[in-house]
Amino acid sequence: MRNQQTLASTITCSGVGLHSGQSAAITLRPAPPDTGVVFVSRQGNVDAYLPVSIEHRIPTELCTAISGSGFQVQTIEHLLAALAGLHVDNVFINVTASEVPVMDGSAAPFVRLIQAAGIVPQDRKQPFLKIMAPIEVTEGAKQVRIEPSPTPCVTYSIHYEHPFIKTQTYQYDCSVSAFESEIAEARTFGFLQEVQALWARGLGKGGTLDNTVVLSGDGIVNDSGLRFDNEFVRHKILDLIGDFSLLGMSFIGHIIANRSGHALHTRLVQQILKQPDKWVLLNAEPTVEGARATAHRSRFQPAVALQAAS
Ligand SMILES: [Zn+2]
Incomplete structure (x- = not known):
């Protein structure tokens, strides 16, 4: 706290x-x-x-x-x-x-x-949303769930046929020092074929080898190599931490993600806010307006309060 x-x-x-x-x-x-x-x-x-x-x-x-x-x-x-x-x-x-x-x-x-x-x-x-029962979203082989845990942590797994990735699993125990040393430096990545297709569609216009790790058929295009052997899964955790900001407050729980991505991360945030029976708020300011106001974050975030209460 x-x-x-x-x-x-x-x-x-x-x-x-x-x-x-x-x-x-x-x-x-x-x-x-x-x-x-x-x-x-x-x-x-x-x-x-x-x-x-x-x-x-x-x-x-x-x-x-x-x-x-x-x-x-x-x-x-x-x-x-x-x-x-x-x-x-x-x-x-x-x-x-x-x-x-x-x-x-x-x-x-x-x-x-x-x-x-x-x-x-x-x-x-700082208010914390503490998970009391599991909540899960899936889409085919992709899944992400959050379970009760005494401290916030993330376990992420990714699977790609590429020899530089294959299966990577990483557990991040959320803390400022671990974020700085284990997660923050991991860069976004893409496959050469996909990157070329994106450029053809007018997307990824700002993408260069200075801001994206580009994977070729069996290697990496960037001369500078990787920052971590498992930079890819670390970056997925970075994305998840960013996406979970849409919750509007800190969480206490264990997020377990497998082959997930932005869309599924944000669907889990939605599901959490739709199921207030599966979490409690810690450190929320007591007010006279009851449950709705208990989830209230600020005059800038009234909708989060409404969703959390509904
Ligand atoms: Zn990213």
Whole structure:
């Protein structure tokens, strides 16, 4: 159990979007307790606010994206993973384009940015959603479930015929130090044939060997090689941590994923919020409005409260 945290100062970075190829800047700003993670876009003369919440997710093929308040932001998952991994609960993220810069394809540049800004505790306890009974979603051979556990952790398995991957399983016991050393550096990856097909369809325009590990028939195209032998499964965990930010609060449970991806991760978040009999909230502020308000995160996230209560 811990207090909520935000940034000590404002900080900016820029780069290109992986799919749009457009240059984009993001500015991370401190936010008050119970704000959550909220994207901000200048619309005319006013700021529009888009909270990171499952109800704002829009279906996309290859990344996680949210839409609302007159704008959308895609490829948010690596930045969200860095914030969740470092326990930054409240932050405004001003965006200048509809995609978060891909940087080096991992969460490490965002981790360095956040560390440079500094992290400070706030005068409010962080609520935790503690899983009391298993919840599972499946799609063919893909599955992801969350089970009761005394501490948050993730076990992920992937299977590809490629000799550099085959079967990889990794267990991540969620902590700031483990996130920094085991997960943050793992880069996104793709297969050469798929990457070429994407480019032909006008997607992945910002993808280069500087931000994507590209696998050829029996090897890796990148001269620099891998950062970890099992960088692929570590990156899947990074994606999952980012996608779970759509829950709107921290979780306590054991997530077990097999051949999963963004769509299934976010379906599990939806299923969790639809089954409030299978979890309890710890550290939620007591209020007079009953169960609905118990799940209330902030004025920016009323829909999460409604979903959790329904
Ligand atoms: Zn990713």
